[in-house]
Amino acid sequence: MKLLNKLKLFRENLKNIIDFNLRNTLKLKRKVTHLKNEQKQGLFASLPQETQALAEDKEQIFYNKYNLEHLKNNSSKLEYIENLTVLEILENYFPQTKIKQDEHILDVGAKNWHYIEALYNFFKNKAPSVSISGIEIDAYRMYINFHTRYDYAMHRINHMPNVHYIVGDVLEHKDKYDNILVFYPFVTPEPLVRWGLPLSKLKPEQLIKHLYDIVNPNGSILIVNQFENEYLLIKIILDNLGHEYKDFGEYTSSFIHNKNRRFVLLVNKA
């Protein structure tokens, strides 16, 4: 890393340490009453012409199969598309035969849980009594309208039984789960610092080791990375730990063209 970049990282990290500690002391909360909705015409207009019809067909299938009416009427276009993408990832890579009736799922790094409708409807569809927990270390990060991630997450889950948003560091979380989902974990310093976290929170080896400890035997950890270097680093960590995994390689969404490439790994605990 160039000296200038190192200095920039150092400065941003100092700022993050102060801001992160401040917001976790204040724990500001303010009830969200509704979510901004956008009309969903031309959802896939940014895709190449030849793939738009395919995306429209798949959206219709998911809409019917996963009861997306509430989401479609209460979301921005991007949020709706991101939920469709999460559903597609789960359909393609999550081992559905393994889902038990009283399944406990953990989603790591839930942010404002803008994709909880996808998780909820996917798992409910298979196992009505499933419980889903999302854990977020930086839940009190604030938006320009003075609402926090916490506020949005709580609003999004207010009609969902057995869904829990937990504020905390997953490394200190000891509960056991049948399956774990990790969408875009931090593996390298720059993305983590850009997202406002102190560098001390970057512990990818410990993260993987810990998740393996808290997933029940016969369970899985689905990991989606968004940069090739991060995906390769996670594979090195898994290899060093001797954990078995399926490498699905690159995933391309049918619904959006992402400038950051995405990669999928599925760790299976014996």
Ligand SMILES: C[S@@+](CC[C@H](N)C(=O)[O-])C[C@H]1O[C@@H](n2cnc3c(N)ncnc32)[C@H](O)[C@@H]1O
């Ligand atoms: C790149 S974001 C991905 C957010 C979300 N999963 C998504 O798909 O949009 C990573 C998230 O993980 C959270 N995070 C990082 N380390 C964590 C930890 N040790 N425990 C809980 N959450 C963590 C971050 O605060 C951030 O919200």
